[in-house]
Amino acid sequence: MARSLVPSTAFADAWIQVDRTDNPGFFVNLLDATRARLLERARKSPRQFFAPLALSRGLEVLDVGCGTGDFLRLLAPIVFPGKAVGLDLSETMIAEAVQRSAENLKNLSFRVGNALELPFQAGSIDRVLATQVLLHIPDPWRALAEMKRVLAPSGLLCITEIDWGTVVVQSSDNKLGRRFSELACRELRNALIIRDLPGRLRDLGFNHIVILPEVEVAQDLDAFYT
Numbered sequence: 001m002a003r004s005l006v007p008s009t010a011f012a013d014a015w016i017q018v019d020r021t022d023n024p025g026f027f028v029n030l031l032d033a034t035r036a037r038l039l040e041r042a043r044k045s046p047r048q049f050f051a052p053l054a055l056s057r058g059l060e061v062l063d064v065g066c067g068t069g070d071f072l073r074l075l076a077p078i079v080f081p082g083k084a085v086g087l088d089l090s091e092t093m094i095a096e097a098v099q100r101s102a103e104n105l106k107n108l109s110f111r112v113g114n115a116l117e118l119p120f121q122a123g124s125i126d127r128v129l130a131t132q133v134l135l136h137i138p139d140p141w142r143a144l145a146e147m148k149r150v151l152a153p154s155g156l157l158c159i160t161e162i163d164w165g166t167v168v169v170q171s172s173d174n175k176l177g178r179r180f181s182e183l184a185c186r187e188l189r190n191a192l193i194i195r196d197l198p199g200r201l202r203d204l205g206f207n208h209i210v211i212l213p214e215v216e217v218a219q220d221l222d223a224f225y226t
Contacts, residue, residue: 006220011187015139018093027034028096032068035132042074047078049074050074051220053127053129056078056079057079058127059126060082061083061084062087063128065115069101072108076104076105077105081128083107084107085108085111086109086110087110087111087118088110088112089112089115090112099153115143115147116142117136117146121150123153124154125155126151126155127156127157127158129156130157130158135161135190140193144204146205157206160209161194164184
């Protein structure tokens with residue numbers, strides 16, 4: 001019996017079942033659009049962009065929920081000959097990441113896997129990245145515990161999330177603009193998880209937590225449409 005498709009518009013379910021949606025390619029395009037500004041900064045100066053990770057040659061790096069692998073491709077040369085591994089629940093995303101990385105360094109690899117059961121030995125990873133992925137995971141605290149398990153004693157965990165409760169969309173109809181913000185908080189599974197992270201990380205045993213807040217302003221009239 002064929003499995004029913006998950007509507008691409010049902011964000012809470014679709015992001016953890018990309019391969020079962022009616023249009024998996026939509027999510028690849030969505031990542032490209034929403035990460036374009038961040039990637040532009042990273043490409044200008046990878047070493048400066050990844051400076052908070054204190055990267056060096058020989059480190060083992062894991063990107064959980066790597067998507068199309070764009071950030072990991074920029075990071076891999078910095079840690080060479082150390083390994084840079086990208087893991088994502090979606091076969092569509094991993095296939096796209098592999099295709100885009102065809103000519104990249106030999107220390108870069110991608111695999112399908114679940115953040116709730118990371119296929120790595122305890123204490124084997126020097127740096128773990130989780131970029132805009134915890135907001136989609138049904139049990140983000142279990143995923144964080146897994147990241148802590150595979151992280152080396154002297155390792156670093158880098159989490160990047162958006163506080164969707166602070167998103168402001170300007171519209172000719174002010175009420176409509178507010179509805180966009182409300183929609184984001186309602187439709188994304190863990191839209192406000194960034195507010196709980198410091199306390200939860202301390203509960204997991206992280207004792208050196210650094211928070212680097214950023215404000216992103218898009219001045220193009222069609223920025224939200226894109």
